[in-house]
Amino acid sequence: HWTLSDAQAGALFGPNSSRLHQIRSESNAWIVIYEAEGKSTRRPMSIRGTKAEIEHATKLILETIKRHDRKLPLKYNHKRG
Numbered sequence: 737h738w739t740l741s742d743a744q745a746g747a748l749f750g751p752n753s754s755r756l757h758q759i760r761s762e763s764n765a766w767i768v769i770y771e772a773e774g775k776s777t778r779r780p781m782s783i784r785g786t787k788a789e790i791e792h793a794t795k796l797i798l799e800t801i802k803r804h805d806r807k808l809p810l811k812y813n814h815k816r817g
Contacts (some may be wrong), residue, residue: 738780738782740769742779744779745779747801748800759800763789763790765784765790766784766791774780
């Protein structure tokens with residue numbers, strides 16, 4: 737599970753969710769970005785698929801976020817769910 741700031745989620749969605757669709761298509765991974773819960777400013781994100789699909793999606797996600805804002809930290813919790 738990952739948590740993203742709103743800015744990071746926006747970078748991943750892109751215009752009309754086009755970037756997220758592209759990452760899903762290229763990696764063949766199942767990626768969902770959820771709404772922040774309660775007063776949290778972080779949005780949970782889940783990635784599922786084969787090990788190779790998850791690794792490819794992770795690479796594309798990190799590249800996308802890095803391109804759009806090098807200052808935003810990405811928190812990653814390695815627990816798989």
